[in-house]
Amino acid sequence: MKTSIVLKSLLGTAALTLPLIASAASTFTSGGGTLTATATVNFTVVIPQFLYLRVGTGSAYATGTLATGGSTDLITFSPAVGAVGNGTAVAGVGGDLAGGIETAAILGNGGNVTLVAGVTGALSDGAGDSISFTQITTAAAANAEATLLAAPPLTDTTSSETVPATNKIVKADAKWTFSYSNTVTPAAGTYGGSAGNNGIVTYTATML
């Protein structure tokens, strides 16, 4: 009986000094010896899904500014007289980086991205003559991000490529240099330059 009383006493002491470890915002403990009280706080960060595409003039994505805006740039190729169709590539004029060069960037946080380059047909002069978009090449060079953004080759319909994500993040960019291959001899004229003459390339990024 005496032993039992001692045991009860010890148990009582232990109960008083047991730390409260259940989740709570406030707890208290009392008694002798070391005392422990705990409180738990949950932390939540909600990250929205976003997809950013820039080709040409646009916001300063490299410094964190992701915004809709800018204008549609015009790049013009003008082969010299005597050089038409001679196979020597012709550099362009225009583009946000000048010299037929455009800034291109894709940033997203929802997985792989498909980039499509679409046109409504071959470049037209409005008089029945045309130049295939395959005459315009796009070379990608490194820009601000670590991942190079390759350019989908231009055709007279659509072309696409997948930009792979790492841990669902896509951060890729490049300087796209457009050139005119000049391997054909078309009729004299001004081709493209407007939507009516199929002169617009529309780039579309889609998060998969």
Add this chain to the structure above:
Amino acid sequence: MPSPQAPTGTTPSGLRHSRDTLRRLTVGAALLAAAGSAAPYTATLTPAAPQEIYLQVGVGAFTNNYINGGQPQVNATVNTVSATLAVGVVGNGTAQAMTTNSTAAQSYWDGYTFCTVPAQLYIGGFFRTTGATTAAAQVTATVPANLTDTTGDSIPFSQISWTSGGNGDTTANGFLPEVFPGGKFVSGGVQTVGSMASNTWNESCWTFSYANTVVTAAGTYTGAVLYTMTAP
């Protein structure tokens, strides 16, 4: 249970009252530090049996304010500190303010409106002995390595930091620096976030922010930090 207690100690100085003269004078609170010294807002307690500690982070529970004889209670609520980022700012390096769903603005010490909600999270409590002065009780945070979402993505807890303040706390009145100072989480670690001297009540208000220096996959990231007060 101990009888209702009023704080005792040194006579409040005029300088220390500048934070909230009415509050301290009417309750007769005594402040530990001498006039002109830099000390956080800390009030002395009358030793009483049993030895007791109370920790509150967010909402708490008391039968009444301590100075009116209130007794601490367990509040099983777990508050949340959160930030919801806008599209276009993810990972741009601009810190994002976090808010809390805690409604704890008043101190259970004396009912003073100490924290501003939802911007601030109350942290405070007391360490009371039966008489003798002992080593201080330590308050630590046990921090997971990451906040995680349901698809396995993660954000390091070190992206979250906090500043510390409280209504009426100024350097001039000696209530700064805070007893629970500002800091930054150490991912996957246990870190000390403050301490309480024996026979004192201590409190601060924390304002959290998300550093936002990494582009992170879309999702809702959660994680829980366990605060532990240990008295010797």
